[in-house]
Amino acid sequence: MSATAPRGSTPARAWLRALETTTLAARNPERILPRIAGEWAQRYGGQQALLSDRESFTYEELARRVNRISRWALANGVAKGETIALVMGNRPDYFAIWLGLTQIGAVVALINVNLTGPALAHCLEVASARRAIVEDAMSPAFDAAVAGAARRFEVWRHGGGAQRFDLAIETFDGAELGAHERRDVTLADRALLIYTSGTTGLPKAAAISHHRVIGWSHWFAGLANMTSDDRMYDCLPMYHSVGGVAAIG
Template sequence: MSTALTVIAALHRAARAYPRKRAVVVNDRVLTFAEILERADRLAAGLRHAGVSRGTKIAMLMGNRIEFPEIYFGVLKTGATLVVLNARLKGPEVSALIRKSEARWLIFAGELSGVVSALDAVTRQQLTLVALGGSGAPASIAYDSLQCASPRADAATEVSEADDACILFTSGTTGTPKGVLLTHRNVLFQAINHVVEWDVRFDDVDLYPAPLCHGGGLATLPRTILAGNTLVLMESFDARSFATLLERERVTRAILVPTMCARILDLPDALFARARSLRLIVTGGAILPFDLKMRLIERFPGVGVCDSYGQTEATGSVACLKPGDALRKPGSIGRAFFLNDIRLFDEQDAEVPAGEVGEIVVRGPTVMRGYCGELEASAQTLRNGWLHTGDLARQDEDGCLYIVGRKKDMIISGGINIYPREIEDVLCAHPGILEAAVIGVADPVWGESVKALVVPGPGVELRADEVIDFCRQRLAGYKKPRSVELVDSLPKNSLGKTLKAELRRKFGAVFEHEP
């Protein structure tokens, strides 16, 4: 067995140490650690027999299925790179990402045959299509036919910790998605980060209801393998089903995004009365509003709430606010993870003093190798050993970080830097406002002016001048919105992040500031 710092070596150790322990649960289907290894071995052997070799790129398009772990580990055992795609994408979007990643295989869930059929002709021609269940798509082969009945252990590909394990695409909230190259070393060290920072225990049962295709989701599999705990997946999130699973599976840790927290809190307390095993809620994907955090703490007394912050380029989370600081540090994302070093830099890449705003930069073994096929963007983002995140923050005297916004979201009005996050926090404190987003729009006098997009609460009648007056009483005059638009909803990705690029396109922002 290899002693390399790879996910595959970790899987072999887990299967040998606790072969019959439950590893992954989806609905009523369960896989043990030994079963995941056995199924991954069969798939890897079949893929090798079909011509897959080290460096081949294999795309994957599916939701949270029970087969996800065996495909993840099976592909990596061949030395190939797994290109993880969001199952919510449409045909043209999938085509673009496959071209960008240079994938030559696509393993997809049969129920997504319509998406695959909508791929453009050039993309289709370069792919070997593998359908998992369903009727498949034209020119596809059945997933089961790839599984080798008796895989030979000596045929395994030797995988290095420096080899690319995955390509994950950024959320594209401020622009076009980029393919992030993550190595086996990146993935394994991130699992170590999680085990240390989130106090993952052997007897823990994790409940993960978000899509696995994102950085935080994909990190759950290596973490489970490393810690030897159990991972319960939801095929799609439903608050009532979540409540049922908490009790049925005796969940100890739930990993959620803020929009899920809001839906859970809309349910009656009685539905959670018997969920006594829960000890920790970890949130990520977007900033958890403080009022939601307070309500979570009230709903689940004695349960810790841990906010996390990260980026796909750093294999997910790089910082978290521990439960002990949850009420003491409102609005903070906490401190750097065990294996990450975080600083705040100015425009000259010099560290800023405590209390001043700077760009979050990260270094450590979880930082990506680069962007797929984008050398210039890689060089711009990875400078002098630091990952430049594009997020602006300040740090207090205790070392806790506070996000103030994205560099590309920053508004420059009359030569003054304005951070949308500060204005959004004020807007969301209005009792009649459910959600808000702030962007900069063209202004003939000031260059840019502040525009607020506001979602009123159910049954609430709001006026734009009322919102502006509310902000005038709480913000400096140059920060208050000059215009307010009432909207039914804000465009978001599957993790609940607001798509600011879409808002700028729709409402006429002047430009995106270069980082």
């Protein structure tokens, strides 16, 4: 490494930043990523947070959408620890949905959208989910996979079809959750199910805690020395750990 390398560019400094960032983030057990999204809204407000050709959110818009989704879940009786399957392609709403659901203690199974037939049915079965949020374009594959399943799903469609999730959440308030709405969700609680690729058999579900979510996202931010002035292109699938947690958080 050259002696003239800019400050912060050495591997040792990068690892130290990552350790410091992750350690600081994990000090408060109640400071889960959905609540951090509320902090982002207060700090950055109208600055752009997530951009795509499908929808875009400022930090304030993201926080309000997260809270609407949380209130939808509360109104529909989603219990803490209940698993909801999310079958959706990459878009900003993907992140908002799992943040909103996990904020009230639900667990979100991030389903690989390339799966069909028995492999898709297997992932839905091992998640033990009874509700699913399915992007309209993914509905044919989803419906075919669950047609013969013993488990019956309460299916909410996004972007088309019956029982529209994206329309339903618009009826809820986006303000910060009140004390009577907040649930006791901490870093120790489970947040996500993320699946292996299935190259050596059927995909296996890995349980991801809120602590792991914070660790991955803050580790990457510290390692890359990211700031609020940076803009990053996410070309990886959001149903997996790097594209959907580390890069986004």
